[in-house]
Amino acid sequence: MSSIIVWFRRDLRLSDNPALTAAAMSGQPIIPLYIHDETDARPIGGASKWWLAGSLQALDAELRRRGSRLILRRGATEKILEEVGREVDAEAVYWNRLYDREARDTESIIATQWKNHYAFNGALLCEPWALTTKAGSDFRVFTPFWEALLQRGEPAPPLAAPARLPAPTRWPRSDAIKDWKLRPTAPDWAAGLRSTWTPGEAAASARLDDFLQEDIGAYGRRRDFPGIVSTSRLSPHLAFGDISPRQIWHRARTRAAAHPAHESGAASYLRQLGWREFSYHLLYHFPDLPRRNWNARFDAFSWRKDEAAIEAWRRGRTGYPLVDAAMRELWTTGWMHNRARMIVASFLVKDLLLPWQAGEAWFWDTLVDADPANNAAGWQWVAGSGADAAPYFRVFNPITQCMKFDPSGAYIRRWLPELGALPDQHLHRPWDAPADILQQAGVVIGETYPRPIIDHTPARDRALAAYARMKRNI
Numbered sequence: 001m002s003s004i005i006v007w008f009r010r011d012l013r014l015s016d017n018p019a020l021t022a023a024a025m026s027g028q029p030i031i032p033l034y035i036h037d038e039t040d041a042r043p044i045g046g047a048s049k050w051w052l053a054g055s056l057q058a059l060d061a062e063l064r065r066r067g068s069r070l071i072l073r074r075g076a077t078e079k080i081l082e083e084v085g086r087e088v089d090a091e092a093v094y095w096n097r098l099y100d101r102e103a104r105d106t107e108s109i110i111a112t113q114w115k116n117h118y119a120f121n122g123a124l125l126c127e128p129w130a131l132t133t134k135a136g137s138d139f140r141v142f143t144p145f146w147e148a149l150l151q152r153g154e155p156a157p158p159l160a161a162p163a164r165l166p167a168p169t170r171w172p173r174s175d176a177i178k179d180w181k182l183r184p185t186a187p188d189w190a191a192g193l194r195s196t197w198t199p200g201e202a203a204a205s206a207r208l209d210d211f212l213q214e215d216i217g218a219y220g221r222r223r224d225f226p227g228i229v230s231t232s233r234l235s236p237h238l239a240f241g242d243i244s245p246r247q248i249w250h251r252a253r254t255r256a257a258a259h260p261a262h263e264s265g266a267a268s269y270l271r272q273l274g275w276r277e278f279s280y281h282l283l284y285h286f287p288d289l290p291r292r293n294w295n296a297r298f299d300a301f302s303w304r305k306d307e308a309a310i311e312a313w314r315r316g317r318t319g320y321p322l323v324d325a326a327m328r329e330l331w332t333t334g335w336m337h338n339r340a341r342m343i344v345a346s347f348l349v350k351d352l353l354l355p356w357q358a359g360e361a362w363f364w365d366t367l368v369d370a371d372p373a374n375n376a377a378g379w380q381w382v383a384g385s386g387a388d389a390a391p392y393f394r395v396f397n398p399i400t401q402c403m404k405f406d407p408s409g410a411y412i413r414r415w416l417p418e419l420g421a422l423p424d425q426h427l428h429r430p431w432d433a434p435a436d437i438l439q440q441a442g443v444v445i446g447e448t449y450p451r452p453i454i455d456h457t458p459a460r461d462r463a464l465a466a467y468a469r470m471k472r473n474i
């Protein structure tokens with residue numbers, strides 16, 4: 001009997017995987033295939049590679065429990081699909097859609113190569129073309145987009161994982177995952193990732209359970225404080241498809257129905273998933289989102305060039321404790337709290353006047369949840385060049401943000417132990433602390449902790465002047 005290839009991509013799970021379920025229902029032998037395509041115009045970054053290795057191993061283990069296995073192949077996607085198709089006499093390819101330009105281009109090629117191809121939605125609550133404004137155009141503002149999505153009613157319930165997956169009589173050759181060198185060795189910088197995360201479907205489900213039990217009720221009140229664990233931290237699992245948004249949606253709604261006190265926390269949480277949907281909507285309708293200003297007026301903006309400043313920002317050595325704590329959290333764990341992302345992004349594009357693309361690229365390389373839509377939309381939101389973005393003149397003050405969202409300094413102390421002994425009231429601007437306090441805390445500004453690389457107040461004025469010039473020039 002000819003077989004079906006299920007081409008896995010950022011949908012590394014068995015449950016609520018529409019392509020896999022449809023293939024399983026055919027009764028034909030299934031070849032689960034993952035292709036590591038290094039010819040991709042935008043290869044994934046180092047932290048994402050680490051995650052991918054874990055998710056692929058977890059997926060293979062789950063497949064083996066069902067009498068199947070994951071075939072790994074490296075090369076140009078269309079060539080590998082053809083090759084494997086010939087090897088196993090496959091008659092069809094099934095996959096779940098992705099929405100960035102590179103992925104869509106690849107899908108179009110596969111669709112012309114394979115007479116029998118079937119594509120599904122496994123990544124979103126609602127596909128980007130399915131929602132339009134009353135005038136029939138794409139959405140540019142979040143709130144009406146979200147209301148339109150809610151008006152469609154509940155998303156379809158998630159699909160159960162197939163109990164058995166028919167195996168072919170002969171398996172095609174598979175690479176060994178270690179040969180792909182997805183995990184760093186020399187140097188091995190992934191210790192912090194290993195101690196923070198467990199990639200894979202089972203871990204995603206367990207994390208969601210924990211979040212629903214412990215944190216969803218207070219989510220709306222606590223989600224802005226980077227020093228406390230109060231958000232779901234499901235973003236890397238979502239980025240690789242260890243879990244689907246429909247699964248999250250339905251489990252959150254079920255929890256809220258059983259615990260009415262959690263209703264408002266659940267609504268506020270699902271609204272964040274709405275931002276993910278909105279980012280995909282934007283990316284689909286403006287595929288250049290990771291590269292070009294969504295708002296073309298920003299093409300006239302004059303960014304600075306300053307490699308030393310970018311490097312200080314990347315390494316968490318700007319002299320602003322909240323910015324540095326966040327950048328070190330990112331470097332160590334591959335993740336950063338949302339509030340902290342907004343603050344470090346504002347610092348880069350406004351205080352330092354450096355292009356948002358430089359920050360987007362660093363995040364792309366270092367985040368375990370690097371996502372083509374969310375990352376680009378997040379950066380453009382902060383830069384003011386995006387859809388429904390923060391206005392450029394709203395410049396985050398890295399000191400007052402820190403006092404407001406990390407009042408006890410828990411976050412700063414965690415990531416900047418060199419400032420740990422400073423009393424709370426000096427933690428947010430250590431350079432202003434009296435000499436005896438610094439001495440008692442063992443802090444020498446400029447030596448044990450950097451002096452601020454820029455003064456926020458004049459930097460803010462400079463940013464606003466650059467914005468005013470841009471407006472004059474267009």
Ligand SMILES: Cc1cc2nc3c(=O)[nH]c(=O)nc-3n(C[C@H](O)[C@H](O)[C@H](O)COP(=O)(O)OP(=O)(O)OC[C@H]3O[C@@H](n4cnc5c(N)ncnc54)[C@H](O)[C@@H]3O)c2cc1C
Pocket residue numbers: 223231232233234235236238239269272273274275276277279336337338339341342345363367369370371372374375376378379382
């Ligand atoms: C500059 C910048 C860059 C970002 N880059 C990414 C990225 O590469 N990948 C990524 O997944 N998110 C990104 N975000 C969005 C957000 O910071 C993360 O999704 C969130 O911090 C992940 O933590 P969580 O899973 O605990 O979120 P929760 O608060 O538990 O939210 C649940 C889910 O909703 C989605 N979500 C939450 N906030 C947002 C948001 N503002 N925009 C879009 N989706 C959201 C995520 O999928 C998240 O996992 C970025 C934000 C900014 C400001």
